[in-house]
Amino acid sequence: MSAGSARLGGASTSLGPAAAAAGRWGLRLTALCYLGFMIVLPLSAVIASGFKEGLSAFWRDIVDPTAFGAIKLTIWMALIVAAANALMGTITAYVMVRYDFPGKRILNGLIDLPFAIPTLVTGVMLVALYGPQRTLGAWLTAHGMQIIFATPGIILALLLVTYPFVIRTVQPVLMEVEKGQEEAAFTLGASGWTTFVRVVLPALARAIVTGSLLTFARALGEFGSVVVVAGNIPGRTLTAPVFIYSQIESQSLRSASAMSIFLLAVSFCLIMLIEWLQGRKRKSYVAQ
Amino acid sequence: MSHSRTGVKTLEPDSLNVSGTRAARRSLAERLLIGIAVAYAALLLVGPLDAMGWNAFAGGAGEFFKQVTSPDAISALKLTLLIAAASTAINTVFGLSVAWLLVRDKPFPGRGIVNSLVDLPFAVSPVIAGFMLILLFGRSGWLAPVADRLGIKVVFALPGMLLATIFVSLPFVIREVMPVWIQVGTEQEHAAYTMGASHLQTFWHVTLPAIKWGLLYGVSLSFARAVGEIGAVLVVSGNVSGMTETATLFVYRSLDDRNYVGAFAMALILAVASFLILALMEWLNKRPEIKR
Numbered sequence: 304m305s306a307g308s309a310r311l312g313g314a315s316t317s318l319g320p321a322a323a324a325a326g327r328w329g330l331r332l333t334a335l336c337y338l339g340f341m342i343v344l345p346l347s348a349v350i351a352s353g354f355k356e357g358l359s360a361f362w363r364d365i366v367d368p369t370a371f372g373a374i375k376l377t378i379w380m381a382l383i384v385a386a387a388n389a390l391m392g393t394i395t396a397y398v399m400v401r402y403d404f405p406g407k408r409i410l411n412g413l414i415d416l417p418f419a420i421p422t423l424v425t426g427v428m429l430v431a432l433y434g435p436q437r438t439l440g441a442w443l444t445a446h447g448m449q450i451i452f453a454t455p456g457i458i459l460a461l462l463l464v465t466y467p468f469v470i471r472t473v474q475p476v477l478m479e480v481e482k483g484q485e486e487a488a489f490t491l492g493a494s495g496w497t498t499f500v501r502v503v504l505p506a507l508a509r510a511i512v513t514g515s516l517l518t519f520a521r522a523l524g525e526f527g528s529v530v531v532v533a534g535n536i537p538g539r540t541l542t543a544p545v546f547i548y549s550q551i552e553s554q555s556l557r558s559a560s561a562m563s564i565f566l567l568a569v570s571f572c573l574i575m576l577i578e579w580l581q582g583r584k585r586k587s588y589v590a591q
Numbered sequence: 592m593s594h595s596r597t598g599v600k601t602l603e604p605d606s607l608n609v610s611g612t613r614a615a616r617r618s619l620a621e622r623l624l625i626g627i628a629v630a631y632a633a634l635l636l637v638g639p640l641d642a643m644g645w646n647a648f649a650g651g652a653g654e655f656f657k658q659v660t661s662p663d664a665i666s667a668l669k670l671t672l673l674i675a676a677a678s679t680a681i682n683t684v685f686g687l688s689v690a691w692l693l694v695r696d697k698p699f700p701g702r703g704i705v706n707s708l709v710d711l712p713f714a715v716s717p718v719i720a721g722f723m724l725i726l727l728f729g730r731s732g733w734l735a736p737v738a739d740r741l742g743i744k745v746v747f748a749l750p751g752m753l754l755a756t757i758f759v760s761l762p763f764v765i766r767e768v769m770p771v772w773i774q775v776g777t778e779q780e781h782a783a784y785t786m787g788a789s790h791l792q793t794f795w796h797v798t799l800p801a802i803k804w805g806l807l808y809g810v811s812l813s814f815a816r817a818v819g820e821i822g823a824v825l826v827v828s829g830n831v832s833g834m835t836e837t838a839t840l841f842v843y844r845s846l847d848d849r850n851y852v853g854a855f856a857m858a859l860i861l862a863v864a865s866f867l868i869l870a871l872m873e874w875l876n877k878r879p880e881i882k883r
Contacts (some may be wrong), residue, residue, distance in 0.1 A: 421819025
């Protein structure tokens with residue numbers, strides 16, 4: 304193994320590189336086996352299980368009323384949250400980059416918080432504030448606004464979990480947008496709003512879309528926070544990931560597989576779209 | 592950011608000269624936008640967080656401590672630490688080999704595919720991650736015969752929970768180490784080789800110190816994710832309290848049992864743990880080596 308011995312004697316020069324090559328191959332095999340065992344194999348198992356009884360059975364599982372209701376609900380929730388994040392995330396990113404104000408550092412810390420807090424804890428936080436046994440929750444329920452065990456709870460949970468996505472994708476781009484351009488448009492007589500729409504927004508469009516797609520993808524698969532706040536009533540508050548869980552619990556493995564494949568397929572398409580939108584930035588990881 | 596801030600300062604007197612009213616109007620818009628951003632963050636994040644903190648102590652500090660020191664809670668915390676430590680260690684060792692393959696090994700056909708594979712756990716819902724293990728190791732699963740032969744119970748037991756956690760936190764170390772490893776370049780490694788160091792020596796004394804901050808960042812992300820994982824672990828755990836119950840599963844079961852104080856108390860502990868990890872990461876982020 305030691306290259307030091309390779310340097311010394313003529314006889315060991317052939318042994319040194321050979322050992323190094325063996326080590327190299329060992330490392331390669333280790334890395335590939337790890338990924339194969341941890342990722343490729345499990346994924347193949349789901350796909351095999353979903354299509355075990357053919358395409359028509361797969362299709363029946365997907366269009367089953369409960370499953371289809373879960374898909375519709377999940378996509379609606381994800382769309383609402385992605386749109387809300389596009390707006391609020393852009394505003395927050397703009398404020399963080401352009402303005403200085405007391406408490407800015409605290410806000411900056413808050414933005415990263417959802418990355419760190421376990422998603423289940425996020426759900427528990429919402430139950431603590433809006434749960435029917437809590438003061439605020441009871442008051443809202445009395446006034447006809449149920450949040451926990453209803454769709455507003457799902458939306459709140461998803462908003463919390465995906466809060467940083469648009470902000471953190473827009474922020475670096477906004478920092479690169481020439482402050483000068485904005486000032487120029489402004490001094491030339493454009494109003495603040497016109498400047499924002501004509502100059503700043505076009506430069507940010509790609510980042511906002513990327514952040515919203517990230518939000519959408521995350522919202523599709525979110526489980527920990529949703530399972531706690533949704534109530535999981537089939538056809539009403541049962542999202543696709545929770546549907547998978549309930550199917551596993553009731554031993555309907557094929558149905559769970561079908562829904563898993565559906566979610567995986569949508570996520571793949573989204574990831575590819577995001578990679579394409581981000582362009583070369585990601586590739587620089589591989590290229591040395 | 593400080594650059595753009597100085598830009599504003601030098602420009603402000605000018606824009607005042609151009610039109611005073613416009614500057615005043617802008618400051619109103621500015622105040623409005625700041626107000627919206629701060630109010631949104633407060634309503635969305637601070638309100639619920641605050642409520643959980645208060646509710647954890649609703650029965651007094653005594654009740655809080657009684658809940659988090661109950662035998663079930665203690666064993667759940669221990670299991671969480673065990674799984675998080677083990678999964679992070681495995682992801683670190685094997686993750687480094689994958690990072691090496693993608694950064695330092697000779698280009699090979701399919702490297703792009705391998706690179707995309709690494710990101711896959713981020714795209715997969717955690718429930719599906721757990722489900723995949725049930726399909727693999729459950730009754731009539733592909734690997735069930737192997738596990739039986741080895742006498743290991745995977746599903747509804749610790750090995751399955753560990754595998755599920757490894758899966759969901761797999762990309763972190765690789766993704767944090769790779770850019771740093773690319774950035775440090777190969778010069779020093781080559782210098783070590785020419786001076787006669789072995790590959791292992793070079794890795795230990797040259798490469799590792801160069802990438803350590805990125806590695807630590809990835810390790811803390813991985814650990815934090817492992818501590819907080821619920822979906823993947825819930826599916827494969829079988830939920831035997833005291834046996835296969837992690838801290839998150841304890842919270843989940845307590846909510847189901849309407850033991851709210853217990854759920855809030857344990858959730859608060861998990862939240863505080865994640866604050867600490869976040870603080871550690873903020874500190875790591877200030878290191879020049881991993882500035883992004």
